[in-house]
Amino acid sequence: MMKSVFYENLIKYGAWLLLLSIWSCSQQATPTASDTGTATAETSNPAVENSYQIPVDYYTLDNGLKVVLSPDKTAPLVTVAVYYNIGFRIEPKDRTGFAHLFEHMMFQGSENLGKMEFIQLVQKNGGILNGSTRFDFTNYFEIVPAHKLETMLWAEADRMKGLNITQENLTNQQGVVKNEVKVNVLNQPYGGFPWLDMPQYANKNWYNAHNFYGDLEDLDAASLEDVKSFFDTFYSPNNAVVVVVGDFESEQAKAWMQQYFGSIPSGNLPEPANLTEPRQEKEQRFTKDDKLATRPALAFAYHMPERNSPEYYAMGLLDQILLQGNDSRLYQALVQERGYTGSVDGGINAFLGNMFNYNGPMLWMGSLIHDKDVAADSIVNVLDMEIQKLQQEGISQELMELAIVKMRSSLYDQLSQMSGFGRADLLASFALFDNDPARINQLEAEFRKVTPELLQKTIREYLRPTNRTVLLVNPQAKS
Structure with a gap:
């Protein structure tokens, strides 16, 4: 299901993350009765406040970039997540799978980081990363030791400023995505069932009902101009949010946000697509x-x-x-x-x-x-x-x-x-x-x-x- 080529990265570090998760959970406050699965009279009382409040510091830079900071000192780690408000639902017609293809292009190099150097930067600093394409967003995230927060913000800002968009990189990633479609869908029993298939049958609006993993012919048809236009349109700061969760100081994080992201110019966003579905009247x-x-x-x-x-x-x-x-x-x-x-x-x-x-x-x-x-x-x-x-x-x-x-x-x-x-x-x-x-x-x-x-x-x-x-x-x- 929309697994990127970096999915194996997560498997490789799965045990590490599991241990961290267990340790982190063990540091949380003592659970309430409903935490442990025991229903109480308070469970369904709307007046009862949540027993656990997540810190949220939310603001917007002058260029429209949304920023969310959520400190958590339970482990010396930070998660940096960059979400762009573009998913496969509204990719260009006759370019099915394009939003997912573009996700791969984001790892092909930027102004200061060459091809695949973003991945190496994260791994050599003891972290993991991944990216994915979903209905309404494309996301990229890194989990790294806390003292590497500035490095990750710099790297994410570097590729938001501009990609190294070349025909060689595009051709290479078209092949990668086509192979992914073959491995995960075409050559698998129950491939695409039901996560890829059902929206195409149940919905009527093309945006909700097309093959978002991509038809092979459509993937081949994507041009260099398509990629450049897509980046300029949707990968602008006013169409994105950067979230930082973990062990960091908020004022320092804000200064880095301004330093690395503040000068990136806003983009001209199109009118939102009409995604409405008619009421279904018959099975x-x-x-x-x-x-x-x-x-x-x-x-x-x-x-x-x-x-x-x-x-x-x-x-x-x-x-x-x-x-x-x-x-x-x-x-x-x-x-x-x-x-x-x-x-x-x-x-x-x-x-x-x-x-x-x-x-x-x-x-x-x-x-x-x-x-x-x-x-x-x-x-x-x-x-x-x-x-x-x-x-x-x-x-x-x-x-x-x-x-x-x-x-x-x-x-x-x-x-x-x-x-x-x-x-x-x-x-x-x-x-x-x-x-x-x-x-x-x-x-x-x-x-x-x-x-x-x-x-x-x-x-x-x-x-x-x-x-x-x-x-x-x-x-x-x-x-």
């Missing part, structure tokens, strides 16, 4: 042949409520009740009770992020691989039955509290990921999409506002069969 079903798959698979998707609406938060809790964890209704019904499959995966913005780091139409999606003697209709019938139970029997206070505890646990897992990157990801998303990174401290309260009545309203409108798309994988390989 859609599609079948995809897979020459490498040996067992059938099924995915389902429902269009989500508008981001940040009351129903959006209600869907977050319904996701916890229906799909997340071994205690979820669908896991119990499909795996434990009927044995139709060994697992059910999915969620909101599934496989490409989380329910917070996108900005546009989105799907709540689930998927499973099942035996050939299990009919697809049997699986869909179970899905309908479990949703109808929630609608007919109502959602008890006990079930509400359990969902909030699970959501709280999921949120704090996100915040503690990779020694600061999980926190940086949410801060960057809320800065880019809401101009309010402090919203990170309001999420728990928003979920606590959800009532049983709101859950019922959300089920009726968003989990109706006519809002659903079902995608079947027809296996073509011999088992």
Whole structure:
């Protein structure tokens, strides 16, 4: 799923990060009852303040660059994350996969750093890095020892100022991305299922429904002029946010931000694309042949409520009740009770992020691989039955509290990921999409506002069969 060529870097340093994460978690304050999974009467009380507040210092440079600083002294590390407000959703038509291709180009050299020297700079200073392309942003981050913060800010500013855009570099990275498509999608059983496939079937608007990994012909067609124009249009400071999380002094970080980023000129941004999707009025079903798959698979998707609406938060809790964890209704019904499959995966913005780091139409999606003697209709019938139970029997206070505890646990897992990157990801998303990174401290309260009545309203409108798309994988390989 949009793994960059630097993904192996993360695997290489995975044990190191795990140890740091364990150490960091051990330094946190003693957990409350709901931290440990014990629901209390306070769990669903909107008046209860979050027990853990993340420091957020947010401001904007004169050139429009958004800056978020979030100090954390639990480990001598810093995470620097640069998010550009451009993802594969709004890449140029007839240039599918272009946003992802450009992500690779950002490592091909800049004014003071030659080809691949950015990567070497991070690694030789004891750090790790990665980049990725998602629906609504392209991001780059480094996790380094704290005393290397200035070096990372200088390096990120250097490539924001301008890339070494050459035909040689473009041709090279076109080949890299094409191979990535072949390895991760074309030559894999269930390649692209369902994270790449489902948006193309469920959505109607081209921006939400095209092959964002890239058709091979489109990747070949990208020209040097395309790359230069894309950089000048979208990789400007007024279309970006820089987030720093970790062990640093805020005033010194601010001085470096001004020193290295302050002189980069603003860009002329185009009018935002129209991403709206029509209301779906009829269930859609599609079948995809897979020459490498040996067992059938099924995915389902429902269009989500508008981001940040009351129903959006209600869907977050319904996701916890229906799909997340071994205690979820669908896991119990499909795996434990009927044995139709060994697992059910999915969620909101599934496989490409989380329910917070996108900005546009989105799907709540689930998927499973099942035996050939299990009919697809049997699986869909179970899905309908479990949703109808929630609608007919109502959602008890006990079930509400359990969902909030699970959501709280999921949120704090996100915040503690990779020694600061999980926190940086949410801060960057809320800065880019809401101009309010402090919203990170309001999420728990928003979920606590959800009532049983709101859950019922959300089920009726968003989990109706006519809002659903079902995608079947027809296996073509011999088992």
